[in-house]
Amino acid sequence: MEFDKELDLKGEVCPFTFVKSKLMIEQMDLGQVLKVILDYKPSVENVPKSFQDEGQEVLEVKQVADNLWEVYVRKVK
Amino acid sequence: MSFQFTEEQIKRYSRHIILPEVGGKGQEKLLKSKVLVIGAGGLGSPSLYYLAAAGVGTIGIVDFDVVDFSNLQRQILHNTERVGTPKVESAKKTLEALNPDVNVVAYNTKIQKSNVMDIIKDYDVVLDGSDNFPTRFLVNDACYFLGKPLVSAAILRFEGQLTVFDYRDKQNSPCYRCLFPEPPPPGLVPSCQEAGLLGVVGGIMGTLQANEALKLILGIGEPLVGKLLVFDALTTEFNIVKLRKDKKCPLCGEEPKIKELIEYDQEGCEIRF
Numbered sequence: 001m002e003f004d005k006e007l008d009l010k011g012e013v014c015p016f017t018f019v020k021s022k023l024m025i026e027q028m029d030l031g032q033v034l035k036v037i038l039d040y041k042p043s044v045e046n047v048p049k050s051f052q053d054e055g056q057e058v059l060e061v062k063q064v065a066d067n068l069w070e071v072y073v074r075k076v077k
Numbered sequence: 078m079s080f081q082f083t084e085e086q087i088k089r090y091s092r093h094i095i096l097p098e099v100g101g102k103g104q105e106k107l108l109k110s111k112v113l114v115i116g117a118g119g120l121g122s123p124s125l126y127y128l129a130a131a132g133v134g135t136i137g138i139v140d141f142d143v144v145d146f147s148n149l150q151r152q153i154l155h156n157t158e159r160v161g162t163p164k165v166e167s168a169k170k171t172l173e174a175l176n177p178d179v180n181v182v183a184y185n186t187k188i189q190k191s192n193v194m195d196i197i198k199d200y201d202v203v204l205d206g207s208d209n210f211p212t213r214f215l216v217n218d219a220c221y222f223l224g225k226p227l228v229s230a231a232i233l234r235f236e237g238q239l240t241v242f243d244y245r246d247k248q249n250s251p252c253y254r255c256l257f258p259e260p261p262p263p264g265l266v267p268s269c270q271e272a273g274l275l276g277v278v279g280g281i282m283g284t285l286q287a288n289e290a291l292k293l294i295l296g297i298g299e300p301l302v303g304k305l306l307v308f309d310a311l312t313t314e315f316n317i318v319k320l321r322k323d324k325k326c327p328l329c330g331e332e333p334k335i336k337e338l339i340e341y342d343q344e345g346c347e348i349r350f
């Protein structure tokens with residue numbers, strides 16, 4: 001999947017995974033896609049859910065390794 | 078747009094950043110904002126504490142008093158060790174220990190006609206937590222002339238009052254003199270025996286002042302303009318009374334009489350208001 005910004009949050013836990021993702025998306029332009037890399041399992045549910053609650057578009061959540069996930073979010077507001 | 082938060086700041090303000098109404102953008106606004114608090118006492122203690130915790134970047138404090146044992150029942154910025162030291166210095170120490178992001182500017186002086194404009198002019202929002210009428214009128218008039226929003230609170234016995242005068246919009250906001258055209262005559266000022274106060278009332282009203290200040294800076298919610306909130310600690314009731322702009326008000330009315338600052342004298346025993 002194509003993306004405009006990438007945020008490597010390996011080693012980070014809730015709520016800072018969302019806090020840092022949110023700070024990044026606030027600085028992006030409308031329509032741009034953020035890729036977030038996570039290795040903390042609870043964040044894999046929380047980050048997309050929090051973005052959805054904020055009205056952003058979650059494009060994809062995928063597991064890429066044993067303990068590694070990628071979340072793609074499009075900034076729509 | 079690009080944020081310059083440090084790791085520590087991201088952690089410190091994470092509960093703000095998570096809020097959709099605040100976010101990184103709002104937190105940055107707070108860090109760039111300047112708030113002036115008149116009085117580091119019963120109202121100023123909680124408001125200053127929360128403003129500093131919230132990351133208001135510049136906080137000015139005006140007070141000329143020293144910490145006294147009689148303050149410690151409610152003035153939670155100070156402590157027993159600091160009795161005898163200037164209140165603004167004690168406040169500065171407490172706030173800097175809480176949050177090093179905050180630049181605390183201490184004005185160890187009495188607010189007067191000669192200094193009030195200079196002190197207020199660079200701030201975005203002013204909180205009045207003073208304990209006497211001459212200061213209240215002087216601060217009000219200066220904020221009015223400078224077009225600064227004023228968050229005003231008062232406490233006595235078991236009662237607290239709060240309102241916001243938004244002098245950025247003088248056409249629509251009532252002013253302090255719409256409520257009280259002149260200071261009360263000396264006989265009507267409460268005497269010392271009447272000046273009892275449950276300490277926690279200052280905590281509640283000062284905290285609400287900080288809340289109004291943060292809303293004004295962030296531009297969220299509805300500021301308490303044109304409304305007077307009255308709190309009764311004995312019944313735990315909050316009531317809101319509508320305030321009207323008085324056409325005959327000596328300051329903001331159709332034919333204003335007051336065109337410059339007035340310094341009033343306070344006689345006799347100072348009330349704690």
Ligand SMILES: [Zn+2]
Nearest residue numbers: 252255326329
């Ligand atoms: Zn008025």
